[in-house]
Each structure stands twice: as structure tokens, then as C-alpha cells.
Amino acid sequence: MEAAVQPGADEGQALQEALSRAVEEKIPLEIIGGGSKRFYGRRARGEPFHVAGHRGVVDYEPTELVVTARAGTPLQELEALLEAHGQMLAFEPPHFGETATLGGAIACGLSGPRRPYAGAARDFVLGVEYLNGKAERLHCGGRVMKNVAGYDVSRLMVGALGTLGVLLRVSLKVVPRPARELTLVLQTVPQDAIDQMNRWAGRPLPLSAACYADDQLYVRLSGTERGVRAARRSIGGDELPSGDRFWRDLREQRLAFFAGDAPLWRVSVPPAAPPASLSGAWLLDWGGAQRWLRGEQPVAAVREAAAAVGGHATLFRGGDRRGDVFHPLAPGLLALHRRLKRAFDPRGLLNPDRLCAPAPPAGGARD
Amino acid sequence: MNQPLSSDTDRRTQTQRLAGLFRRFMPRDGVLVDAEDLRPYECDGLSAYRRVPMMVLLPETVEQVQQALEVCSAERVPVVARGAGTGLSGGALPREDAVLLSLARFNRIVHIDPMNRVARVQPGVRNLAISEAAAPYGLYYAPDPSSQIACSIGGNVAENAGGVHCLKYGLTVHNLLEIKVITIEGEALTIGGQGLDAPGYDLLAVLTGSEGMLAVIVEVTVKLLPKPERAQVILAAFDRIEQAGNAVAAVIGAGIIPAGLEMMDNPAIRAAEDFVHAGYPTGAAAILLCELDGTDEEVSELIAQVRQLLVDHGASAVRAAKDDAERQRLWAGRKAAFPAVGRISPDYYCMDGTIPRAQLAHVLKRIGEMSAEYRLPVANVFHAGDGNLHPLILYDANVPGELERTEEFGGRILELCVEVGGTITGEHGVGVEKINQMCVQFREPELVQFHALKAAFDPRGLLNPGKAIPTLARCAEFGAMHVHGGKLPFPDIERF
């Protein structure tokens, strides 16, 4: 199959030179793609370092199920190209704005409603090209499905929020769009919804999303025409005609639940965990594994509730962006994170503080 | 132990002294130092490389692993972890100056949680045992390496093992939730979590496939999937290999992701058929095995579609398994391909490169040419769906010079894989075997970055030294050798 490429702009060298200068002068940088997910994570310190100009799909062969694009490529553009070839990004990355770039999506490592059934952003990353904190231009992984040569630095970059390197290029596994998709709605209460979603997931049904919002259980089925029809019979409920829009609005946090300024918590737990006794409004996505909570609950209470069932809680939006936005790491893990940060970015210049709080003054590298 | 020892006597004294330290907390029969006890551990599945370890430790509890590593760390003794020893790249190859830490006694399934669809197991549990334990709940563990009756889940994590079903269900890395590891300092860390993700860096991905270089895995939580309602396999025969390659592209291009899509060439077909009588057409140049799974309705629809695609792309015969017994038989031939080849040749050497699928015909042609050049026959087994090649080079180690010729031939196959945009290893790992080819796949600053990552976990380099990532000195030597022999075809190729 012909490789499809999009015009773009190769600014890799310019970025490397700019980073080199910053490294020489020890200037901390805030890496900015489209700026659509700037709200996420801890507040970064540093001079703005814009990377969106480095854009364009460099290689796409649909029968290989692999696309390689520069990190500044707008997510919209990339998804449109894939759609034109009957394919998609299976992890349904949230955009949170029209300016969203591929690099930002991978650096944040966020995934949409299909995640529990298809996999997360990290599951589809095959290789990356990046600049480390010494401004060296490095490759890792590749553009083949299976590759165990060297440590998996490509996946390490996913969700690292740019603290380990500036992404320049990403190769992703893509998947065919399902022939048929259908959304069903059922009325139920939270505990039953959790049970139901997990019982379905334990059966061979073509599930591709399951969410509980406003006393309603939403289920998406994806597959062949007859496969979806048969699964529909066994699940029941009513068809939601505008199913696509519902899942997109959920992914983009445009449902009424997400409106307003109250802090938004993302609570990641084993999917069948019982509903937490914390007050506040809840929306359960990912078949119960990703739970959104709105309200001014004390940070410690949310963290305890998540940890009690083996999960963790992220202050996704709002609240104190200089505090512990992410669930605090055990001391041994935190120390390892700091050593890793130093291994990739010895001077601590890339998105300092965005992922972890700075180490105490005597402790060396800041992150 | 890093200081050179002046004599065998010194070495023995040192070994006895260390054994004494370990015996303070290890099980009575868990410290092996006698030559005949050590011999079974001298190699893994890559038996061309053998070394007797200084001693073998067989701990039974996590605390014993912790204490053992604390001693090794304090005494500066290198440690090689070992699961079931089925690895094909010499990852668990011992060292004379190192402790071999076997996880074989960690063989308990700790907990199966059918509602959350996870299994928590000890690292020495065999891959297949997980699916067997999950079967009563209608669940299974998807990654199914052909060695699944023997290999351990800890070894699977350390190698990021794949299997014939990973085209649709992913590799080990896609099917893990949490691991518990012990660092070389003896510190216990929990990596990942019981939910679908964890805060901080994705260390689960880094540890997966890290070949025992970063930490010792002492517990693994894997995802379980519902058993598909129905699975059916189609066998297609082709008169030319390129046709089979094109048929693979056509199936994927039609938007179908089969559960498995495997190819075998004629020598592999004949060897497998002689061995297990799977019913393969021994005259075909290549066969494809294409498995479709899902609900009953889905499978019926897909089987019809795939059958047509295969015929359209030149299959000379297409047959769908009529029942599960026939399906098992067709897969048995594929799963037994390595031992089958072992029957027709005194020795075989299994390669593991991955290539973009479009390069298949080109790569097979080049392998054929090299096979003639080196006068060594090759049988090809191929995870066609995801481009992972397993050329098996047939040789006889008793013929002087054949092993060396085989290794050189194998090295050139891997370099060919890199040349066409692929990688030197898809699932078997680098180990000691492909360490030179790492110098072809990665540039110096990339290797330096890997070493820096390693040092963040293991600053003194005590875990599995000499494996997985070559030193720069070694690459310099290898590069010089190659340029001297004039064999490195494209020293400056783009490696992305």
C-alpha cells in the first residue's frame, strides 16, 4: 500500500538547537504543544518552549496498521487522515480543544472511553524520537508491532508530561474502525451499574465503552453487523440514536456533569470496587475503572478512599495546582522517579515540577 | 567479587564464605554450590552458550529474596535471575562470578478475582497454569508463547513475551496491571496498580522486557479476558510465498484483526507435519493459519469474508477447521514447529527479527540467498500478522565451524531486519545473543541513555551484567570487526 504523507514542517533541528542553547544557559522550559492540556498536572515552571510547529504525518501505511507523525501534528488532522482510510486511534485520546497535538496527547497519556476494552495510549505507542535534557536527539522503539530491543523508553514517555524529553516523532499502532457501532441505555442504580458493567466485561461481548451517568447506564457495542445485533439482544435497553455524540462529549468533558468550577477528581480503581462513600457527584466511566468526582472534598479523604481499594486519585482540574495533584508516591518509588528524571534530564530543565513536587533543597535534581 | 581472584582456592573460599552468609536465612536445601547441583542451571533455552554459576539460590519467600539481594549488594556480587530457563537469547545464562537466583519455588497462584478479571500470581507460576486456574470463571490469560506449558510468568514479564494470539490481544506488556519487585538493594517496590493505571512514570512498561537488568520480580497481577464464545481457524495453502504475504496484507487491509495469523514455509510445514500430523499440505510453498474469534455471529461473518480474501489472493486450497479438535490439531503443528525442526537437524538456531510486513517477500528472498551462501538450510516460521519472523537455521554443532557460520548468518539476518525498518528482536530478547546487533540498531548516545536508565535502578550494575545493552567498548570492537570483515552493509542507516 502507498505510504500516505501529509505536508508539514520539519523543525526538529531548530528545536534541538533551541534546546541546546537553553541547556547551556540552564534555562528551565515549559514545553507547549497546542496548550490544550496546560491545565493538567502540576503547574510547570519555565520559559515557554513551543513545539507545535514541528508537524506533519511522515509515514502511514494502512495495511501495516502503523502511522508515524511529528509531535506537533494536530490530533484532528491525524484522526481525519486515519478516518479517510477506515482506521482510528483505538485509545480515543481526549482533545480538550481544537489545538490539541499528538505530542501533547502522548505526553499526557490520557485515553477515552474505549480504553478498558481496547487499551490505553501507552499500549499503542511503538516508537518515539525525542530530545533528552542534554538536547540529544534519540530514537527508541520503532514502527513494528513487536520490539523488545532496549528498554521500553517509548512507553516511559507516555504520561511523563514532558519531564523526560521533548517528543519529536511518535509511531503508533492504529486499528480498523469497527463495521458497526451502537449505544444502548438502561436505567439503574450505582451498585447495580458497577456489577452489570463488570459482568458484561467478563463475558465475550463486543463491548467498547460502558459508563454510568445521571442514573443511566450507557453501553457501546462495536464489531460486525451481526455480532453487534446479537449482543444487543443479550444486553437489552434502548438504542441511543446520537451515541457517537454522547461518547465524544464524555471524552471531551462536555457533559453537564463537567460544567462549573468545582474541583474535578479522577479516581482510578479496580473496576468492580464498590461505590465510595464520599459525598459529591459521581460519574463512572471505563466500566467502573475510572470514576469522576466533583466537589470540595478534603484531598486526604479522596486519596484514602482510592487507596483503600488499591487505586489512586488525581486532582484533574481545579484545586491547588502547586500541591499534590497526583497521588503521592511511596518514598522508594519517589526516589526512583527522581533518579530517572536525572538520568534523562540531568539539569532538571524539562517541565520542572509538572509531575512531581520539587525535591527538598538538599536533594539534587528538581522535577 | 569484582576484584580478580588470585586462584581457584581463593575462589572456592570466597564461595563458601558467601554460601555461609546465605545459609543464615535461606531454606536448608536452597543454596547450591556443588558442581553436579549447578550443572542443570548452566544454560537456558539457548544451549549453545553454557556457563556454570558460582552458586544457585532457591528462595521460597519474598523476605529471602530481599535478604539475598541485600547480601549481594553489600558484597558486590552480581545476580542473574532465572525463571523456567526457556529463554532463547541467553538472558538467564549464568556467570562464574555471580549468584543465580531461581524463582522456581514461587509457584503459587495467590488470588483470582473474577469480577475484576485479574489474577495475582507468584513469578514462578507457569504461563498456562494461569489460564487453567481462570478457566472455571470463563476467563483466560491471553499471551500464549509456544513455550507456555513450561515458561514462567516472571520470565514472560522480563522478556515481554508474545504468542500466536498477540496480534489481537497484545504482548505481555498489554496484559499486566501490577508487579512487585525487589531492587538490588533489597527494597520492595510496587509498580503499576490494581486499577488500569498508576500515578507517576510508566515503570511497568520499563520493567517489562527488561531482562532481569533492573529488579527481581516477585509477584505479578495479570489481566484476564473472557474466553471467546467461538474460535475457528482457517488453513490456506499457497504455491508462492509472496502470495501468502499479500494475502496477509489483504486480510489486515480489509479491516480484520484475526486472533492469530501465522505463516510457515515449506521446510517448516514438512517438519511439523512429520512430527504431529496436523494435516498440513506438504507440497505448499507456504501456509497461513488464520484464527478468528468472537461471538458466534461475528465468527461466521468473518470466516466467510476471510475465506474469500484468501481465495482472491491465490490460495490453492482453503480449509476451515470443522470442530475444536481439528482446530487444536492445526495449531499443534504450529506450536510444535521448533521441536519439529529439532527432529530433522542435529541443532537449530532460532532468530526473532521483526519487519514491516510489506518487506516480507524481500526479506525471505534475501534469507534464501544467504542460506545458499552459508550452505545452511533455513525453515521459516512467522508471526505474519505482526511481522515477527522466526527463521530457524539448521546446523550441526559437531561439525567444526558450523556454529560460527550459523551465528554469523543469524547476525546478518538481524541486520537485514534493521535495514528494512524493523528490529533485531520481537519477543525473545537481546540477552547475550544479540548484544552485538544492538550496536547496529542503536547509536552511541542512545546506548548511553539506556545505561543511565539502568543506573537509576542498579547503580553498581550488579543485576545481570553483560546482557541486553552492550557497552560502548563492545560496540567499538564489534564495529571494527565488521568493517574489517566488510560485512556491515549500511553503517549509517536511519534506525527509526
Ligand SMILES: Cc1cc2nc3c(=O)[nH]c(=O)nc-3n(C[C@H](O)[C@H](O)[C@H](O)COP(=O)(O)OP(=O)(O)OC[C@H]3O[C@@H](n4cnc5c(N)ncnc54)[C@H](O)[C@@H]3O)c2cc1C
Ligand atoms: C520451544 C520454545 C518456544 C518458545 N516460544 C516463544 C513464543 O512463542 N513467544 C515468546 O515470546 N517466547 C517464546 N520462547 C522463549 C521463552 O519461553 C520466553 O522468553 C519466556 O518468557 C521465558 O520465560 P522463563 O521463565 O523460561 O525465563 P528464563 O529463561 O528463566 O529467563 C528469561 C529472562 O528473564 C529474567 N527473569 C526470569 N525471571 C525473572 C524474575 N522473576 N525477575 C526478574 N527477571 C527474571 C532472566 O534473568 C532472563 O533474562 C520459546 C522458547 C522455547 C524453548
